[in-house]
Amino acid sequence: MAIHDFIKGAIDIGKAMGVSLKALRQKPVTIEYPRDAAPLYPRFRGRHELRRYENGLERCIGCMLCEAACPTGAIYVEAAENDPEHPTSPGERYAKVYEINLLRCVFCGDCEEACPTEAIVLGHEFAMANYSRRDLILTKEQLLNPPEPHVIIRPE
Ligand code: SF4
Ligand code: SF4
Numbered sequence: 001m002a003i004h005d006f007i008k009g010a011i012d013i014g015k016a017m018g019v020s021l022k023a024l025r026q027k028p029v030t031i032e033y034p035r036d037a038a039p040l041y042p043r044f045r046g047r048h049e050l051r052r053y054e055n056g057l058e059r060c061i062g063c064m065l066c067e068a069a070c071p072t073g074a075i076y077v078e079a080a081e082n083d084p085e086h087p088t089s090p091g092e093r094y095a096k097v098y099e100i101n102l103l104r105c106v107f108c109g110d111c112e113e114a115c116p117t118e119a120i121v122l123g124h125e126f127a128m129a130n131y132s133r134r135d136l137i138l139t140k141e142q143l144l145n146p147p148e149p150h151v152i153i154r155p156e
Helices: 003-024 065-069 110-114 140-144
Strands: 038-040 048-050 075-081 093-101 120-122 151-153
Touching: 048 140, 065 075, 065 110, 093 140, 110 120
Parallel strands: 038 151
Antiparallel strands: 048 120, 075 093
16 A cells, blocks of 8 residues: 555544534534424424414304315315304305315325414424324314424524
8 A cells, every 4th residue: 555545544534523423512503302302394284273362252263264175185174153142253255064084195285275264273283193083084073273392492
């Protein structure tokens, strides 16, 4: 081996060791999920939620625009007339049945875009694994009462 090959090899090893030593000072990029919360960007699109107004009325007026906008047919809405004495939503109608099939959803956000009352939104929950296919169809009750997501929102 020529002397210059030896020197070049030693320099390359030195450079590689430098990279390794630099990495030793850095914090790990992996996280101990689920023990530690997973950091997400604010616009992350996760599990859907149905929102209410501050007075408790449901935002959803059963217009079915989200159902029409969904490219995969993941949403099913059945509307009913509001009882004027005890309305469920401020509109004439409300969603008597509202279901989202997570097995079909591609989390595109089109339903959120189409909704005129900002009733349906994609939240930050991403842990949606389940053992039963039926449990992956979210009911209105589940959508109105979403679980707290185990995440940290990091700046974009
Ligand atoms: S996020 Fe997209 S695919 Fe999922 S329910 Fe909404 S419109 Fe349908
Ligand atoms: S969630 Fe929005 S778009 Fe869908 S039915 Fe309710 S009001 Fe209409």
